[in-house]
Amino acid sequence: MRPFDLDLLQTLVAIAETGSLSAAAPRVHRSQSAVSEQIRKLEQHCGLPLLVRGKLGASLTPAGERLVVHARRLLALSGEAFRDVTGTxxxxxxxxxxxxxxxxxxxxxxxxxxxxxxxxxxxxxxxxxxxxxxxxxxxxxxxxxxxxxxxxxxxxxxxxxxxEPLAWVASPAFAFDRAERLPLVVLPEACALQRLIIRTLNQTDLNYEIAHTATGVAGLHMALAAGLGVACLNRSAIPAGMAIFDAGLGLPAMPxxxxxxxxxxxxxxxxxxxxxxxxxxxxx
The missing domain is CATH 3.40.190.10 (Periplasmic binding protein-like II)
Structure with missing residues (x-):
């Protein structure tokens, strides 16, 4: 089995990080056509398609996603080895x-x-x-x-x-009376996500109130754990132990x-x- 070419792997990672062949080209100091040829060679080497090309750019196939994980490790190890040998x-x-x-x-x-x-x-x-x-x-x-x-x-x-997707979450212990206004836990108004949440809810018939304003995500987590209300968070910011919240209210989908x-x-x-x-x- 022939080893992977690190240059080809670097190009695949660049596409994964930028979302398109055209955006990846300057990152790897090549033309777009050369980037496309590199991916063709890499796919030929693997015997599998690694990218799906579309009008909005390029996305990884399941095989491409797995290979990118290994590629990052190999590239990092290569850089570490070079710095060690050269004393850089x-x-x-x-x-x-x-x-x-x-x-x-x-x-x-x-x-x-x-x-x-x-x-x-x-x-x-x-x-x-x-x-x-x-x-x-x-x-x-x-x-x-x-x-x-x-x-x-x-x-x-x-x-x-x-x-990352956004989701409405609350503590499993959070008790909500549908006859009351929905209590929200948010960050200050200067937060772009908070403004989007309020703007989106104002386009619905939901009756809500801001129950707690935290200064940061850590404070928001504490308010959620205390059962003070419902928050809208991106996937990696949802703390352990929280549950997706809906309660049949028809909360709006978020981008x-x-x-x-x-x-x-x-x-x-x-x-x-x-x-x-x-x-x-x-x-x-």
């Missing part, structure tokens, strides 16, 4: 701003793993609302949440980390949300660029 280290201080909707239960573990793997890389992490991350660039790398319908194309330089790493700033250092792509591999 990721070293320095770097400021990371991240929305607290992004995998709150596992992000600290991931950052801890990075610190152990790269002990000379000092990440200074700030948790902020996505709007602040988008508008204030007093950091080196930003991880933000947006709605896929936002006016931002794949070609804007962002690295897409993936989409998916998308997480991405912001594009580089002018004059970005080589260290920041390398860490950005490292984070993309770890977070996607």
């Amino acid at each position: 280290l990721l070293a320095g201080d770097l400021r990371l701003a991240i929305t607290d909707y992004f995998r709150p239960a596992t992000i600290t573990t991931l950052l801890k793993r990075l610190r152990e793997r790269y002990p000379q890389l000092h990440l200074h992490v700030a948790t902020r609302q996505s709007l602040m991350i988008e508008n204030r660039r007093d950091f080196d790398i930003g991880v933000t949440m947006r709605f896929p319908d936002d006016d931002a194309a794949d070609e804007d330089g962002r690295i897409r980390l993936g989409r 998916d949300i998308e997480f991405s790493i912001l594009p580089p700033q002018a004059g970005e250092s080589g260290l920041v660029t390398e860490v950005r792509h490292l984070l993309a591999k770890e977070l996607a």
Whole structure:
């Protein structure tokens, strides 16, 4: 059995992260036609289709999804081996701003793993609302949440980390009297998701009230655990023990949300660029 070509795997990962062959092409410093040819070779090597191409871009087949998991590991190991042999280290201080909707239960573990793997890389992490991350660039790398319908194309330089569905959730112990107003647990009005929730509910006949406003997702989790109301959260931000809530009220369906790493700033250092792509591999 012939080994995988790392260049081909890198191209597949780039497509998975950007969502299209055209967006992946500049990431791997190739033309779109060359990217297409690389995927053809990789599919021929595997004997399986890895991508489904459509008008909105390219998506992974089940085989492609499995291969991307292995590809990221192989590419990370290759980079680690190169740095070890050449004595090149990721070293320095770097400021990371991240929305607290992004995998709150596992992000600290991931950052801890990075610190152990790269002990000379000092990440200074700030948790902020996505709007602040988008508008204030007093950091080196930003991880933000947006709605896929936002006016931002794949070609804007962002690295897409993936989409997640939104769901209405509450504690299984939450007791709701349908004769009362539905109590909501939300973040402050500056939160784009909170504004979407209110705007969507106002288009229905549901009778609701804001029962608790938390300053962050951790506080929202505590309010949910206390049974103070119902929240709308993305999949990775739903805390353990919560249940999907409907109670026959016909709560409106909500759109998916998308997480991405912001594009580089002018004059970005080589260290920041390398860490950005490292984070993309770890977070996607």
